[in-house]
Amino acid sequence: xxxxxAAVSEGTSARQVAEFLYRHSERIxxxxxxxxxxxxxxxxxRDEAVEAARAVAEALARVAESERVHDTDATGFVVVREQLxxxxxxxxxxxxxxxxxxxxxxxxxxPVASLLVEExxxxxxxxxxxxxxxxxxxxxxxxxxVLDTALSEGQALIERQQLxxxxxxxxxxxxxxxxxxxxxxxxxxxxxxxxxxxxLLEAIVEQHARFAILxxxxxxxxxxxxxxxxxxxxxxxxxxxxxxxxxxxxPAIAQTIVHLGLDLGTVVTRASLADALAYALHELGVGIVxxxxxxxxxx
Amino acid sequence: xxxxxxxxxxxxxxxxxxxxxxRQHVRQAAAQLGFGLVAQTKLVTAASELARNTLVxxxxxxxxxxxxxxxxxxxxRLVFSDEGPGIADLDRALTDGYTSGGGLxxxxxxxxxxxxxxxxxxTPGSGTKVTVVCWVTPPPRPxxxx
Numbered sequence: 001x002x003x004x005x006a007a008v009s010e011g012t013s014a015r016q017v018a019e020f021l022y023r024h025s026e027r028i029x030x031x032x033x034x035x036x037x038x039x040x041x042x043x044x045x046r047d048e049a050v051e052a053a054r055a056v057a058e059a060l061a062r063v064a065e066s067e068r069v070h071d072t073d074a075t076g077f078v079v080v081r082e083q084l085x086x087x088x089x090x091x092x093x094x095x096x097x098x099x100x101x102x103x104x105x106x107x108x109x110x111p112v113a114s115l116l117v118e119e120x121x122x123x124x125x126x127x128x129x130x131x132x133x134x135x136x137x138x139x140x141x142x143x144x145x146v147l148d149t150a151l152s153e154g155q156a157l158i159e160r161q162q163l164x165x166x167x168x169x170x171x172x173x174x175x176x177x178x179x180x181x182x183x184x185x186x187x188x189x190x191x192x193x194x195x196x197x198x199x200l201l202e203a204i205v206e207q208h209a210r211f212a213i214l215x216x217x218x219x220x221x222x223x224x225x226x227x228x229x230x231x232x233x234x235x236x237x238x239x240x241x242x243x244x245x246x247x248x249x250x251p252a253i254a255q256t257i258v259h260l261g262l263d264l265g266t267v268v269t270r271a272s273l274a275d276a277l278a279y280a281l282h283e284l285g286v287g288i289v290x291x292x293x294x295x296x297x298x299x
Numbered sequence: 300x301x302x303x304x305x306x307x308x309x310x311x312x313x314x315x316x317x318x319x320x321x322r323q324h325v326r327q328a329a330a331q332l333g334f335g336l337v338a339q340t341k342l343v344t345a346a347s348e349l350a351r352n353t354l355v356x357x358x359x360x361x362x363x364x365x366x367x368x369x370x371x372x373x374x375x376r377l378v379f380s381d382e383g384p385g386i387a388d389l390d391r392a393l394t395d396g397y398t399s400g401g402g403l404x405x406x407x408x409x410x411x412x413x414x415x416x417x418x419x420x421x422t423p424g425s426g427t428k429v430t431v432v433c434w435v436t437p438p439p440r441p442x443x444x445x
Contacts, residue, residue: 189315223347224405252340260409261395
């Protein structure tokens with residue numbers, strides 16, 4: 001419908017919707033509390049759901065009052081943004097997809113729309129249509145706000161997990177008196193290798209280690225930067241009086257290192273972690289001896 | 300061919316995270332084209348070196364990958380492009396041990412040894428484009444020159 005035929009201006013209908021929402025916030029909240037979005041998040045008590053729904057309804061009223069029904073950044077949304085984020089997060093933890101959450105927000109519209117139509121039964125039809133349109137736009141904006149907050153929550157979660165991964169992925173294991181090992185897994189970028197170096201050097205001091213084994217079985221790619229990080233770690237460990245052994249070099253990696261032209265000649269390397277441990281034990285003067293043949297059979 | 304959609308790609312190289320993505324893509328594309336484990340590892344390592352050059356020296360750029368065929372042979376072509384300062388002295392940059400970034404200085408020369416075809420197109424001031432090709436089947440080796 002062209003603009004000039006509108007029965008009422010956009011601003012007027014937004015303000016009318018605002019007034020309607022304020023007037024009926026309690027009834028709307030009661031209806032919303034039974035909708036899946038609120039019912040499934042606020043499971044403990046219905047009062048809690050009603051209260052949360054009322055907060056959302058009042059926020060929508062404020063947004064409509066400021067005539068910014070299109071604007072996801074409208075100040076009216078600020079107070080409920082955190083609550084909406086918590087609700088969206090709770091739904092996605094429960095296994096709901098983004099599309100489902102979006103659908104549940106959309107489901108809040110019909111109860112309000114029917115209430116609006118009831119309320120305006122006496123008004124001219126085209127005026128009612130204007131109000132209904134304004135309400136629909138407003139509810140669409142609410143849907144966008146919910147998805148927007150949910151997405152930024154997801155981004156924050158990913159960043160936290162990246163940090164966690166950095167910490168989790170570098171355990172130092174004591175294999176024997178004076179022998180520690182670090183099984184390296186995944187990409188060895190600068191940040192990771194810094195963490196590896198720090199934890200390894202601390203472990204060397206703590207455990208009085210004479211041998212440190214860096215196992216790279218779980219490192220898929222050894223390029224010149226990874227090699228440089230390894231050599232720096234080896235050099236630092238050497239300064240602390242520990243000898244480093246790099247183990248877990250697979251055949252494909254060995255050939256690649258040779259073609260790349262990297263010289264790991266200064267580093268003691270072994271094919272497997274077991275070989276590296278055997279080397280360290282030998283150097284320490286410790287031997288593992290099979291039990292005497294008579295002892296093995298005794299029960 | 301269904302695999303061509305996964306082999307052909309244009310990936311951004313703007314952060315360390317993107318390098319991991321580049322490596323993963325090259326590994327998958329190479330596996331799909333039938334590269335053996337050793338050839339895969341070589342190609343991924345070369346891609347890792349070149350992508351890091353694009354990031355560190357070129358200030359970020361892109362990698363394009365595509366399947367190529369020449370006669371009976373088929374292979375994978377990777378193009379790394381940036382709009383950085385370019386390489387002033389290409390011969391020196393390809394020399395092992397020469398570095399301008401605090402690394403080992405093995406990246407460019409090492410990557411050249413890991414692939415079958417290697418070409419650098421660099422104009423100082425307007426960027427660098429490195430193109431590498433690896434063939435799955437033994438490459439059509441032109442005797443007497445390279």
